[in-house]
Amino acid sequence: MHSTARTRRVLAATAASAAVILALGACSSGGGAAGAATTAHGPITIWYSNNATEIAWGKQMVTAWNADHPNETVTAQEIPAGKSSEEVIGAAITAGNAPCLVYNTAPVAVPQFQKQGGLVNLSSFSDGDSYIKARSGDTAAQYESTDGKFYQMPWKSNPVMIFYNKDMFAKAGLDPEHPKLATYDEFLTASRALVSSGAAANAIYPSPTSEFYQSWFDFYPLYAAETGGKQLVEDGKATFTGDEGAKVAEFWKTMYTEGLANKELYQGDSFADGKAAMSIVGPWAVPVYKDKVNWGAVPVPTSAGTSADKTYTFSDAKNVGMYTACKNQGTAWDVLKFSTSEAQDGQLLSLTGQMPIRSDLTTTYPDYFAANPAYVAFGDQAARTVEVPNVSNSVEVWQTFRDAYSKSVIFGQGDISSTLGGAADKINTLVSSK
């Protein structure tokens, strides 16, 4: 009797395990064809970012579209709350409930979303490539995937520059209207004056933490400028082990070693809170700092002092992705073109101050830049931006770089050359693997 009960339990457990394993096997086998719906039309859903100005832009765009397309209505919502948009989108892809379009797709996440089978190949639309290249010009090339196709629509950038606090500069005896910040030496001199005079607790306070994306706001903009527009990885190889990378790393190391930049995590916005005299941010910050800081903006420094009209920087772009869960991809493509049209890009510029990724930005909207001189430098800078490389294991690549940078530059442990060299080797392997 006892043995019969035990046998029954064993059989039940085996059956249950087999069911689970079979279910897992089914999961792992992939499934059927993606089911191309590129010509289907009908209602679609979209997500947009949850900051106030982009919500305003999104709402007016949807209203404008829906007014003329009663049978292809767009239902829009803010991207669901989560630690980051990328995690929310990644989960939605896996669950199969991603919306048709997400107006907050980070370029760094595109290779991963592509690998997951979550993104629609925009080049598969008959006018896909031509539309993207006509709108974005040469910049579009940075957003091509390794197979030469577009899985993201280059949408808007926030070219980062050095914001500085004019009042703190004046207090430190520096010229607030023409600050000398073009070269590393000038930047260091100004930083030392700011801190030693007591005008600022920190000259600049980029986040010293280890998240993979933090290098976009300390190392990468300066690296883009120093190299005249080189990406972290090019032709499948890490590029930062050369002289330019070493100069940028040494510059930041000096900032940390001399206590001009802070190694501690700061909860909040150090620039807005008056804890730092400078910050590396994009034009989104203009309305944020408008009533808090008497600010000015200059391009990021280089070792030799590149002129502003030749200085590159990090783009901090957000693009639009079309997701394979979308049933009516024909409508989604039409909405995508409508929302990136000249008129809607103009709305984006005026409502958010962020730069549409257009080759003709400043000449298309001269009235806007004339009326908003604070954005002129950003509009000009938008023509010279460097994106994150569109490579396999993109996020892991950045985490690998950040860990090495954190160790050798921020915390000054080990030799910069060998530490970054080790990271470069690992990155080369990551980029070459699927």
Place this chain on the structure above:
Amino acid sequence: MGRNPIGLLLSAPYLVFVIAVFAYPLIFAVYMAFHDYFFAAPGAQVDRPFVGLDNFQEVLSDPAVIRSFGNVGIFLLINVPLTVVLSLVLATALNKAVRGRTFLRVAYYVPYVTASVAVVGVWLFLFSGGGLVNQVLGPLAPDPSWLISPTWAMPTIALFVTWKQLGFYILLYLAALQSVSTELYEAASTDGAGAIRKFFSVTIPGVRPATVLVLLLSTVTGANLFTEPYLLTGGGGPNGASTSPVLLMYQKGIEQGNPDTASAIGIILVIGVLIIAFIQRKVAGGDES
């Protein structure tokens, strides 16, 4: 159960819960750890071949993973004994306190029920470079400061977690103390035992089952350390000195899209916790309960 269908019916919700929330994810994690696995859209044609122990080999040869296990080892060595000792001593004191007992219990419990995100600001105020602790210590303050010192980052986090969770363990001990017979204390007093003698000879043996539970729970929650290093040191800094295995699992599994290697770390962690729990049970005498 087979002879009484109503029993199956009544237990079904719990069985479903256990299978859905515990068994399925656990088996799925094991499956992922042995495959080249990544999350994909439904219907996407992806290949997820069996890779044997490759994922385990990869994570065990990764210095960051090894360091994270070392970090959590340091954490447990500080947090677990401190938790047991402080919660037992404070519970014993609270059990005897006549005035303000309720207030003190609530005071100890508040950090536990307050979200880490909220209380972490207080800790940063205390332990940042220009924080209160360093101002009090003056020239004795460590340089670099607590949370950016490779030496002090993990002990500071361990201290924070101990403080935050103490209230819960005090409540466990308070409940256990109710079951310790007062006659034993009276007999010990009759034999001339003082307060310390009674604590060691009556209280500690009397709450042994609770001690085993506290050991087990603090070890398990400590091994799952994530929020505190993430919030206090911004993702495992300085230079990985506060990275925990779960933080790495999050980075690899969620951020980097490699749930297979993340699962391998998780399985190693589970095995490690089971071994520690087994040793604790043997050493602390949980079987006697």
